[in-house]
Amino acid sequence: MSDTHAQTVAYVRETMLPEQAPPSTAAGPIKWMRDNLFSSVLNTVLTLLSVYFLWVVLTLVLPWVWYGSWTASSLKECREAVAGLGLAHGAACWSVIGERYLQLIYGFYPDELYWRANLAFILMLVALAPVLYPNLARKILWFSALYPFVAFWLLWGGTLWTPVVAVAGFVFAYLAFEILNRTAGSLVAVIAAILAPVVWWLLLAGPVSNGLASVMPLAIEPVESAKFGGFMLSIIIGVTGIAMSLPLGILLALGRQSDLMIVKAICVGFIEFIRGVPLITLLFVASTLLNYFLPPGTTFDIILRVIIMVTLFASAYMAEVVRGGLAALPTGQYEAADALGLDYWKATRLITMPQALKISIPGIVSTFIGLFKDTTLVSIIGLLDPIGLTTNIRADSNWNGIVWELYGFIALIFFIFCFSMSRYSMYLERKLKTGH
Amino acid sequence: MKKTTFFGAVAAATMTAGFAAAGTLDDVKAKGFLQCGVSTGLAGFSAADANGNWDGFDVAVCRAVAAAVLGDPQAVKFTPTTGKTRFTALASGEIDMLARNTTWTFSRDVDLKFTFIGVNYYDGQGFMVPKELGVSSAKDLDGATVCIQTGTTTELNLADFFRSNNISYEPVPIETNAEAQQQYLAGACDVYTTDASGLAATRATFENPDDHALLPEIISKEPLGPLVRHGDDQWADIGRWVLNALIAAEELGITSANVKESAMAAGNNPEINRLLGTEGNLGEQLGLSADFAKNAIAAGGNYGEIFARHIGESTPIGLARGLNAQWTDGGLIYAPPFR
Numbered sequence: 192m193s194d195t196h197a198q199t200v201a202y203v204r205e206t207m208l209p210e211q212a213p214p215s216t217a218a219g220p221i222k223w224m225r226d227n228l229f230s231s232v233l234n235t236v237l238t239l240l241s242v243y244f245l246w247v248v249l250t251l252v253l254p255w256v257w258y259g260s261w262t263a264s265s266l267k268e269c270r271e272a273v274a275g276l277g278l279a280h281g282a283a284c285w286s287v288i289g290e291r292y293l294q295l296i297y298g299f300y301p302d303e304l305y306w307r308a309n310l311a312f313i314l315m316l317v318a319l320a321p322v323l324y325p326n327l328a329r330k331i332l333w334f335s336a337l338y339p340f341v342a343f344w345l346l347w348g349g350t351l352w353t354p355v356v357a358v359a360g361f362v363f364a365y366l367a368f369e370i371l372n373r374t375a376g377s378l379v380a381v382i383a384a385i386l387a388p389v390v391w392w393l394l395l396a397g398p399v400s401n402g403l404a405s406v407m408p409l410a411i412e413p414v415e416s417a418k419f420g421g422f423m424l425s426i427i428i429g430v431t432g433i434a435m436s437l438p439l440g441i442l443l444a445l446g447r448q449s450d451l452m453i454v455k456a457i458c459v460g461f462i463e464f465i466r467g468v469p470l471i472t473l474l475f476v477a478s479t480l481l482n483y484f485l486p487p488g489t490t491f492d493i494i495l496r497v498i499i500m501v502t503l504f505a506s507a508y509m510a511e512v513v514r515g516g517l518a519a520l521p522t523g524q525y526e527a528a529d530a531l532g533l534d535y536w537k538a539t540r541l542i543t544m545p546q547a548l549k550i551s552i553p554g555i556v557s558t559f560i561g562l563f564k565d566t567t568l569v570s571i572i573g574l575l576d577p578i579g580l581t582t583n584i585r586a587d588s589n590w591n592g593i594v595w596e597l598y599g600f601i602a603l604i605f606f607i608f609c610f611s612m613s614r615y616s617m618y619l620e621r622k623l624k625t626g627h
Numbered sequence: 628m629k630k631t632t633f634f635g636a637v638a639a640a641t642m643t644a645g646f647a648a649a650g651t652l653d654d655v656k657a658k659g660f661l662q663c664g665v666s667t668g669l670a671g672f673s674a675a676d677a678n679g680n681w682d683g684f685d686v687a688v689c690r691a692v693a694a695a696v697l698g699d700p701q702a703v704k705f706t707p708t709t710g711k712t713r714f715t716a717l718a719s720g721e722i723d724m725l726a727r728n729t730t731w732t733f734s735r736d737v738d739l740k741f742t743f744i745g746v747n748y749y750d751g752q753g754f755m756v757p758k759e760l761g762v763s764s765a766k767d768l769d770g771a772t773v774c775i776q777t778g779t780t781t782e783l784n785l786a787d788f789f790r791s792n793n794i795s796y797e798p799v800p801i802e803t804n805a806e807a808q809q810q811y812l813a814g815a816c817d818v819y820t821t822d823a824s825g826l827a828a829t830r831a832t833f834e835n836p837d838d839h840a841l842l843p844e845i846i847s848k849e850p851l852g853p854l855v856r857h858g859d860d861q862w863a864d865i866g867r868w869v870l871n872a873l874i875a876a877e878e879l880g881i882t883s884a885n886v887k888e889s890a891m892a893a894g895n896n897p898e899i900n901r902l903l904g905t906e907g908n909l910g911e912q913l914g915l916s917a918d919f920a921k922n923a924i925a926a927g928g929n930y931g932e933i934f935a936r937h938i939g940e941s942t943p944i945g946l947a948r949g950l951n952a953q954w955t956d957g958g959l960i961y962a963p964p965f966r
Contacts, residue, residue, distance in 0.1 A: 267943075270834055290677055299679035417704060418679070478712055482719030573667055573707045573716075583675050583707070585805055586668030586683075588943040592832025594809060 251280055259283030259596070264290075265589035287590050288600050294584075295577050295600065298420020304348075304412065308423055311345040314338060315430065323615065339431075346427070348413040350404040356396045360388035416494045420575035422604060427494070428576075429563040432501040436562065437555070439502065440509025441548075445539065447514055458510070465507035471568055473500040478572035497569055505562045512554035516547030549623045556616035560609045577601045651723050651855070651862035652696065652914055660702045663689035664722035667707040669804075670828045671938040671946075672728050681705045684937040685726040687927045688747055688853050688870060692724060695869045695919040700926035710779065714739055717856060724866060726853040728822075730780050740857040744866035747852055747930075749950040749959050751845035752784050753823035755830060758840050760817060765844040769794040774807045774816035776800075781821055784847040804829065822849050828944040865913055872920035874962035875902055876929035878953050883928035890921040902965045909965060920965075930960065 215221060228238040259282045263269035269284035276282060288295075293302065300308055318338035321331040340354035367387040371380035404410065419427065446458030465473075477496040485491055520543055528538035548555070570579030581597045584590050655661050665673040665685055673683040681703075690700040706722050717725045718740070728750075729735070731743040756762050765788070775782055777800045789796050799816040801807045808829055811819040819826065823845060830836045853870065855863050876882070879899050881889055886903070893905040900906035904917030911917065927933050934951065938944045952958025 266832065294677055294679070299675065302678075415704075417706065475711070479715035479719070482715065482721055570667075571709060571711070573709045573712050575667070575707060579667055579707070582803065582805065583668035586666075586670045586672075586674030587676060588670055588674075591670045591828065591943065592808065594805060 254278055255280055255282050257282075259285040261285050261289055266591065266593050283596050283599075284593060285596060287584065287593050287596055291580075291584055291590075292600075295421045295580055295597075297423050298575055298580070299418040300414060300420070300423065301412075301418065304414060307345045307348070307411070311342045312426070314341060314345075339434075344411075346414070346419075347416075348411045350400065351409040351411075352400040352403040356400045356403075357392070360391045360396065363391055364388040416492050419494060421577055421580055424494070424569070424574060424576050425563070425566040428498055428501055428566045428569065431498050432505050432562050432566075433559045435502045436505035436509045436558075439506035441513050441544070443506060443510035444513035444517060447510065448517060462507045462510050465504055466511070470501070470504050470565055471571060473504055474568060474572050476500070493574065497572075497574065501562065501566070504565075505558060508558050508561075509555065512551050512558055513547060515554060516549075516551035517543065519550050520546055549620075552616055552620050552623070556612055560612055563608060563612070564605060577604075651859050652865065655696055655723055659697065660704050661689060661693040661696065661724065662704050662706060662722045663692075664706045664708045664713055664716050664725040664727055665689065666727045667709055669728060669825075670832075671824075671942065671944040673705075673726075675705075682937070684748065684933060685728060685853070687933045687937065688726045688873075689724065690926045691873055691923040692866055692869050694922040694926035695872075695915060696865065698916070698922055700922075714741070717741065717854065720856075723862075724853060724855050728851045729854060731850045731852050731854075732780065735854075741854045742857055742863045743852045743854045744863055745852050745870040746850040746959075747870060748824065748850075750822040750824050750849035750851050751950075752781050752820060752847040752849060753826050753845050754842040755811070755819045755826045755839055756817060756842060758838055762842065765842045765846065766792055766794065768796065768818060770796070771817040772797045772799055772815070774799045774801055774810050774819045776804065776807060776821060777802065779821075780847070780849065785820055788846040808832070822851075824938065824944070824946055827946055828938075831943050831945055861914060865915065868909075868913060869919070869923045871962040872902060872923050872965070873930040873933065874953075874960055875965060876920070876924045877931040877960075878955065878962065881924060881929060882932060883925055886921055886924045890918060898965055 212218065213222075216225065229235045255278070258273070258276055258278060260269045260272045263272050263284060263286045266284060266287075269286060270281075273282040273284070293305075297305060297308055315338065317331070318335040321327045321329065322335055337358065340358055344351060344354045364384045364387055368380045368384035371383050443458050443462055446454050447462065449455050449458070474497060477500040478493060481491065481496060524543055524546065525538070528542040531538075533541065567576055567578045569576050570582075573579070575583060578601065581601070584597060585593060663686075665681065665683070668674050669683070669685075671683060672685045673681060675681050686705070689703050689705070693703040694700040706716060708716050708722075708725070708727055713725055713727050713729065714735075716722050725741075726747075728748070730750075731746060735741055736743055754765050754768070756768075762768060768789075773785065773796050775785055775798050782798075785796070785798070796818075799810060801810055804821065804825060807819055807821070810816055812833070819829070821829075823841065826841055830839050830841070833839060853866060855866055875898075876886070879896065879902065881899065881903070889899060890903040890905060893900045897906060901909055903921045904910050904919070908917065910919045913919065916922075928936070931953075934948065935941065938946045940947060948956070948958060950959050952960060954961040
């Protein structure tokens with residue numbers, strides 16, 4: 192404390208004034224509203240208009256939703272019950288959802304086997320966890336790799352040997368590669384690794400599986416594809432499509448950037464062809480045209496055909512999204528990878544692809560969400576996905592004429608799935624953000 | 628299915644052992660079930676309930692055929708088909724029979740190479756208008772907007788009708804009946820046109836059915852019937868005569884209640900005896916058991932019972948027999964003699 196001013200001025204404050212709360216107009220919700228809702232005349236007008244709009248919509252929708260009937264057993268009964276409420280715009284008949292929600296979720300899957308579908312769904316979450324959250328134990332990835340076969344067995348049933356011999360094909364591919372890579376060079380090893388499983392699957396897998404099954408069945412009750420429906424079908428098609436289109440898309444994107452002329456031509460041709468054709472056309476090819484080409488009596492499962500088409504369709508889009516990411520990388524990254532002496536696959540795996548994928552996350556997730564929603568198109572070829580089931584439910588004379596409740600319920604479920612995907616992609620972007 | 632799903636994947640075209648090339652009857656017997664194509668959902672004609680059991684007027688035909696061929700009305704697997712996939716599903720052999728309110732037309736029979744095995748419902752295209760429009764005849768509809776399902780015979784009939792009456796209309800194309808219902812109620816079109824049975828069923832679901840009227844004109848013939856592929860006459864005969872058996876049963880007064888009793892021993896009506904297999908060998912001639920008609924009738928009753936249960940006047944759809952009454956009652960339903 193100096194006394195410089197002690198003689199020159201009459202009074203000097205020696206302590207700070209205590210802090211005071213900001214004025215009520217510059218703090219808390221009022222400040223937030225002033226900043227965000229009423230910062231200018233235009234903003235104020237827009238805010239008031241939006242509030243009015245929301246008020247109008249919600250006063251119409253909320254009573255309709257809230258006072259809906261959960262007990263009526265038919266549309267007629269429901270209308271009578273609702274008319275008694277005296278609401279201007281009526282109320283929903285939620286009882287159709289109450290009666291049919293299991294069908295909307297599982298389709299015609301036998302109800303005593305719902306546990307298998309549920310188990311497959313829970314295991315799917317387990318299998319996805321290490322892929323989505325990299326800090327989990329890496330060993331679960333083995334389960335993720337095996338999951339498609341487990342899920343197939345759980346959902347379709349039959350003997351356990353079917354998926355086992357299918358997995359064996361991959362094991363043979365790996366063994367062929369490992370053995371021949373040491374003795375006969377990498378090219379021979381790659382060719383053998385492709386040929387071995389194909390030969391196995393085409394010629395030997397069926398008899399071996401049947402043989403093993405006759406010795407020791409290990410079978411659970413089979414369920415035919417015609418019984419699949421509802422959200423279960425959407426999820427099966429969507430998740431399989433998503434899981435397979437990303438690796439395929441990456442390969443196609445790399446192929447399109449490749450210096451190998453034939454590989455490049457094939458990839459460009461494939462991508463441009465698929466992108467040039469509407470998905471619905473591909474689905475019609477899957478459902479009707481293929482039957483003409485295959486020999487009569489062939490059983491080629493319709494769900495499988497649809498999954499293949501959906502995957503091909505999504506992978507062409509995915510390829511372009513990933514190619515966008517690759518193109519956005521500075522050339523320096525490629526050159527740096529070369530300067531380190533990395534070969535092509537190592538450079539791609541360690542340097543370029545992780546960065547390219549990070550850049551393309553929003554595009555990739557958009558493609559996923561689009562793919563998941565596109566699964567509803569299968570209703571046009573007669574598969575009973577949730578949209579297809581609405582037609583069926585309306586054909587029940589109790590519920591003929593009901594529309595909004597069913598679509599509302601389906602929209603809600605789709606929203607939950609798509610919104611979670613979108614939130615996850617935002618989490619991933621934040622986590623991978625390195626530009627500080 | 629079972630194994631075939633996966634090996635189908637890797638092998639693309641693994642042949643499943645057993646049925647190829649042989650007649651449809653042998654295929655069906657070998658499989659142990661009938662694969663029947665139905666609509667993905669049409670009130671009264673085909674619908675699956677909350678437990679996944681299919682039921683309806685068209686479904687009943689499938690069940691009757693399954694009962695006649697395999698002795699079990701439940702030995703049917705249903706393939707839901709849309710207006711666009713139905714014919715390819717049948718032509719490619721995915722289904723053995725199509726019972727999906729399909730209009731019997733020349734080109735479907737001849738050009739698409741199908742055989743219609745009969746008519747189970749005589750329909751015709753009609754119009755529905757709101758009463759407040761004050762229209763009493765379809766000829767007053769000059770300049771009206773019309774909701775119409777695309778890709779159906781109704782679209783072509785409508786164009787023909789308006790052209791021949793020299794009046795104009797504005798089509799509002801829609802995809803499904805449910806959509807049409809919404810559009811019509813929302814006032815997007817003045818008139819909704821489709822098969823009269825469909826109009827009646829649709830009107831029954833409105834909150835105020837009395838505000839809407841069906842116009843008297845029926846502008847087309849829509850004989851709806853089940854169909855099979857060309858070229859397998861034995862299978863077509865089976866379908867045709869099972870349907871005829873249901874129709875004849877109504878005429879002869881055989882119902883699901885008394886069919887078992889009547890089939891126990893030959894009675895004094897020789898036609899009933901031949902139909903139910905207590906006399907003669909009609910079943911054997913078809914390649915079926917002697918009691919095929921008995922099984923078919925026991926499955927869901929005779930034609931009249933099936934009609935009454937699914938689409939008749941006591942149901943919400945509430946269709947009168949009209950053209951679909953027996954010929955003895957002034958309708959068109961007529962079975963050739965079982966002889």
